[in-house]
Amino acid sequence: MKMRTRNRFATAAVALAFAMSAMAGSALAAPAKAKAPQPAAVKGEIQPKAVDLLKAMSDAIGHAKTLGFDVISTYESPSRYGPPLAYKTMSHVALQRPDKLKVVTTADGPPTEFYYDGKTMMSFAVQENLVAMADAPPTVDQTLEALYKTSGTYFPFADFLVSDPYADMAKSLTLAFYIGQSNVVGGVTTDMVAYESEGVFVQVWIGADDKLPRMARAIFFDDPMRLRHQVEISNWKLDAPMKPEEFTSAKAAGASKIPFEHPSTHQAPAAAHAGSGKPATKPASAAH
Amino acid sequence: MFRKNIDIALVCTLISTLTAMPAYAWGHANSFGGHSSGSFGGGGEHSNRWGGSSSGGFGQGFSHNNAWGGGSSAGGGQGVSHENMYGGGTSAKYGEGAEHTNMYGGKSYGAYGEGAYHEGSGAAYYHPPAAYYPYHPPTTVNYYGSSCGSCGGWSAAGAAAVGVVVGATVGAAAASANSQANAQAAYSAGVAAGQAHYLMGAIYASVPAGAVRTTAAGNTYYLAGGTTWFKASFGANGVYYTVVPAP
Numbered sequence: 001m002k003m004r005t006r007n008r009f010a011t012a013a014v015a016l017a018f019a020m021s022a023m024a025g026s027a028l029a030a031p032a033k034a035k036a037p038q039p040a041a042v043k044g045e046i047q048p049k050a051v052d053l054l055k056a057m058s059d060a061i062g063h064a065k066t067l068g069f070d071v072i073s074t075y076e077s078p079s080r081y082g083p084p085l086a087y088k089t090m091s092h093v094a095l096q097r098p099d100k101l102k103v104v105t106t107a108d109g110p111p112t113e114f115y116y117d118g119k120t121m122m123s124f125a126v127q128e129n130l131v132a133m134a135d136a137p138p139t140v141d142q143t144l145e146a147l148y149k150t151s152g153t154y155f156p157f158a159d160f161l162v163s164d165p166y167a168d169m170a171k172s173l174t175l176a177f178y179i180g181q182s183n184v185v186g187g188v189t190t191d192m193v194a195y196e197s198e199g200v201f202v203q204v205w206i207g208a209d210d211k212l213p214r215m216a217r218a219i220f221f222d223d224p225m226r227l228r229h230q231v232e233i234s235n236w237k238l239d240a241p242m243k244p245e246e247f248t249s250a251k252a253a254g255a256s257k258i259p260f261e262h263p264s265t266h267q268a269p270a271a272a273h274a275g276s277g278k279p280a281t282k283p284a285s286a287a288h
Numbered sequence: 289m290f291r292k293n294i295d296i297a298l299v300c301t302l303i304s305t306l307t308a309m310p311a312y313a314w315g316h317a318n319s320f321g322g323h324s325s326g327s328f329g330g331g332g333e334h335s336n337r338w339g340g341s342s343s344g345g346f347g348q349g350f351s352h353n354n355a356w357g358g359g360s361s362a363g364g365g366q367g368v369s370h371e372n373m374y375g376g377g378t379s380a381k382y383g384e385g386a387e388h389t390n391m392y393g394g395k396s397y398g399a400y401g402e403g404a405y406h407e408g409s410g411a412a413y414y415h416p417p418a419a420y421y422p423y424h425p426p427t428t429v430n431y432y433g434s435s436c437g438s439c440g441g442w443s444a445a446g447a448a449a450v451g452v453v454v455g456a457t458v459g460a461a462a463a464s465a466n467s468q469a470n471a472q473a474a475y476s477a478g479v480a481a482g483q484a485h486y487l488m489g490a491i492y493a494s495v496p497a498g499a500v501r502t503t504a505a506g507n508t509y510y511l512a513g514g515t516t517w518f519k520a521s522f523g524a525n526g527v528y529y530t531v532v533p534a535p
Binding site: 078081085108130131257260262 | 520
């Protein structure tokens with residue numbers, strides 16, 4: 001009986017060893033080739049608890065007459081070799097509803113300042129002492145859109161600036177679920193919610209007590225690299241008094257004028273080389 | 289007793305097999321099936337167990353295929369091309385510029401003494417109800433691009449900015465059998481000696497040193513080298529410069 005047991009054990013062990021070796025061998029011999037991620041067909045649940053938290057967050061920031069916060073944005077951009085690098089910017093934001101906004105970006109990158117006082121919007125390149133100015137629509141929501149359309153400028157924390165963030169999400173909300181609580185972000189307890197709207201998958205950390213967003217990460221479904229965009233928000237100030245002069249800058253207004261212009265409106269280079277008079281050199285085509 | 293020892297040996301073999309598996313995923317791959325061969329004055333050949341292979345002949349070109357779907361090729365004194373698994377590609381010829389196409393369909397061009405031009409990073413549209421939209425193009429990428437030739441962005445051909453003359457050695461550089469190095473060589477090929485020139489209509493992250501700032505029709509322009517005009521614009525969170533006819 002003992003011998004049988006031993007035999008069975010030995011046989012099973014040998015079989016398992018061969019099986020594992022075969023698995024390991026096959027895995028090593030033919031590693032899965034990387035495939036370009038395919039856009040996900042998202043059609044998931046919308047949990048009431050998640051919706052309630054998103055609404056509460058929306059109310060907390062939408063009902064405040066003034067908002068102030070600091071934000072560190074992290075976004076990925078492909079390196080020359082394909083894999084992405086992460087870049088960070090730091091901005092200080094002041095908003096007074098419905099028609100005043102200031103975004104001062106101090107680092108990294110060239111410092112820029114954006115001012116909107118209800119009538120005029122201007123983007124100021126501090127180091128170059130250049131400013132773009134234009135008449136602006138009457139609300140922050142409309143100005144954010146106008147700014148993007150005219151210049152390509154987009155603030156990744158725009159969802160927390162508009163007057164009714166949840167209304168924007170709800171228009172095309174296809175997924176929302178509750179993840180759990182965290183005690184890591186912003187030094188407070190947060191509720192984590194994931195949602196999908198307009199092809200963007202977002203995870204947001206919402207303060208359990210004050211319902212303010214502390215962090216958010218976003219991934220676009222139609223982005224084959226699934227690059228990540230993240231904002232970390234701190235130093236929240238709600239309903240703090242703000243002066244009208246905070247939303248304009250005499251220094252910016254006095255800088256040399258340049259136009260707002262979306263970079264994508266430019267066409268590919270023409271055949272001729274400016275300044276050289278030589279015909280354009282056609283880059284070599286790929287051999288593969 | 290003998291059977292017991294066999295059992296123990298089998299279990300030990302099994303444990304060692306299982307515990308050794310994770311290490312297979314990392315370095316030292318050549319000891320798991322790769323091999324190399326070559327002779328003095330002749331070509332070299334290398335293949336690895338992942339499916340990648342490299343080959344080259346003295347004074348001839350060089351090619352590399354990797355297991356992930358990318359490939360590189362070059363001829364001595366000639367250009368080099370590289371395609372990566374993400375769908376991007378890079379190509380260049382000695383004395384000419386370099387071109388890079390990324391997975392989004394965007395293209396970058398650069399040549400020695402020039403900046404770089406990038407078109408179409410994709411995902412550039414306003415989406416009022418949605419949450420996040422990528423910067424287009426990221427100002428910070430360009431900011432680092434002045435010191436990072438491999439970062440991408442508008443300074444994707446940033447190697448051009450550092451002025452390294454390597455065109456004649458592209459073939460040798462490619463022989464490193466490293467696809468990343470080959471990609472770098474492709475860009476560096478665009479750095480080969482040549483005259484500074486800027487493409488009409490192209491956009492650049494900065495103007496050449498010494499460019500003179502002037503104002504015309506209420507807008508700000510920069511004149512470089514006495515003949516090339518740049519128009520400054522504010523877009524995508526920063527200033528960029530477009531080569532334009534004289535205002």
